Amino acid sequence: MQRFKNKFALITGGTNGMGFATAQQFIKEDGKVIITGRRAETVNKAVERLGKKAFGIVSNAGSMKDIMLLHEQVKQHTENIDLLFVNAGYGKFAPVEFADETHFDELFNMLVKGTFFTVQQTLPLMKKGSAVVFNTSFVTEVGMTNFSVYSAAKSAVQSFIKTFAAEFTEKGIRVNGISPGHIKTNIFNNTGLNTEQIEGAIQSIIPTIPFKRLGEPTEIANAVLFLASQEASYIHGTELTVDAGISVIR
Structure with a gap:
């Protein structure tokens, strides 16, 4: 498939997990990718693995200073972002x-x-026919202990899907979201838990998942790229849930 021939994607947090898998698949479909990450070492390593169609920017999504530099850094590689x-x-x-x-x-x-x-900073590089995909989470649909702040933050991102879609319609830019369930990523790495505690948390989660397994990052990547492709040309302001049904099945 060559759905993304001559297309450019910007993927924040693209050094591992869902972001990296999406970058891999975008490149396989003949596109080029810019990934961001917080550390030069992980960014460089990811770019090396992705190959010559990948470019890296060291940028912290929690730093306004870094975000305000993103526009000019992206322009060093491309004038247009399609995803x-x-x-x-x-x-x-x-x-x-x-x-x-x-x-x-x-x-x-x-x-x-x-x-x-x-x-906001990427918008000037996007033209009619391009797409924004937000990463939300299934936790916005269920009440989970210890998740109050994380869930509230993801709920705010969920609201951006509708409001940004309303604003970007006239620009011809589609806006959608992907809502992952429990996926094999490093989400627990910044929690302060040690390796044994993380493994224990994962093993306690698996029985609660209808498919009794964690999702693969590639399963999220496939959904993201569907939303970015012309196959989803009439999908706008929507959140696609990819969680093995955990948010609706009890």
């Missing part, structure tokens, strides 16, 4: 009584403020 996958982020979780202001601000700065201004 913006706003994917950067990670989870931190705490009970309500233990969540402090630092915890709250970290998640909202990265997931909400960072998401909003990343789109």
Whole structure:
């Protein structure tokens, strides 16, 4: 398939997990990709793995200074972005009584403020026929202990799907979202849990999933690229849930 021949994607948080898998698939379909990540080492390593059609930018989605530089950094590689996958982020979780202001601000700065201004700064590079895809989460549809701040931040991103779609309609830019379930990513790496605790958390989650397995990053990538493709040309302002049914099956 060559759905993305002569197309350029910007994928934030593209050094691993869902972002990296989406970059891989976009390149396989003859596109070119710019990925962002917080550390030069991981960005360079990911670009090396992706090959000559990939470019990297060191940029922290939680830093306004970095986001405000993003436009000019992207222009060093291309004048046009056909797909913006706003994917950067990670989870931190705490009970309500233990969540402090630092915890709250970290998640909202990265997931909400960072998401909003990343789109704002990329918008001048997008033309009619391009697409924005937000990464939300199934947690916006269910109540989960310790997830209050993370879920609220993702709910804000979920609201951007509708409001941005309304504003970008006249520009001919489609806006949609992808709502992943439990996927094999490094989402727990910034929680402060050690390797054994992370594995324990994963093993406790798997029985709750209807398919009794974690999703593969490629399964999210396929959904993102469907929303970015002409096959989804009449899909706008929609959130596509890819969670094995965990948000609706009990």
